[in-house]
Amino acid sequence: MQIKSAAFVISNTDVIKCPDHNQPEYAFIGRSNVGKSSLINSLLQHKGLAKTSSTPGKTQLINHFLINDFWYLVDLPGYGYARVTKTKKKQFQSVITHYFEKRKQLYCSFILIDIRHKPQPIDINFMKWVGQKQIPFAIVFTKADKLKPNLLDQHVKDYEKALLEDVWESLPPIFVTSATKKTGCDLLLKHLSDLNQEFKKLNSSA
Ligand code: GTP
Ligand code: MG
8 A cells, every 4th residue: 555645633642532533543552662653654654753762651642643534543652661650551551441442433453562572461461352342453563673584483473372372263464564674564554455445345335
């Protein structure tokens, strides 16, 4: 998919105040510092559109971006980083929970995982929670440039094994990306384009 336009729309703490629209919306979620905002900028080929920082806790609000005048990407605060204060963690958790529970426009979520780490309960539990809410999700591994190529495959396989050994019978779509090197961006955009087509079909026959 070609990105013809990408624009910041609005930031909110309250899901109730988020844009009222009937288009597909996709949320990027994951631990603080996993690279959500950086990957959004890489996908949209727009440095600085989403605010990034090496200090965890940079994104504190629900940020809506409108792409190609049709679909929305949402950059959310991260969860669970040890160096984020307890108060902030609670605040972020509440923003995230309300967003996922109440946002009817959310068509698919993308759960970002730092590819360097072993499967973490906090991420697996988040996937289970999203699954229980029947919100479709894909897994996006980030920071692939930080791992030697032979370890990339191994880490993905370990993760898949952990998911299948847990409650999952089948695996969600999985992508391996690097915001720095733009690895995996084309495949991720293709997936988003397929989801947009699916959304259009479903809504034209409704
Ligand atoms: P919060 O908004 O704080 O939750 O973080 P975030 O998940 O949005 O992460 P962000 O995009 O701000 O990136 C965090 C740090 O990781 C920054 O220093 C980025 O430069 C770095 N980073 C993000 N993606 C990549 C990547 O693909 N490769 C490398 N090497 N660094 C990355
Ligand atoms: Mg961010």
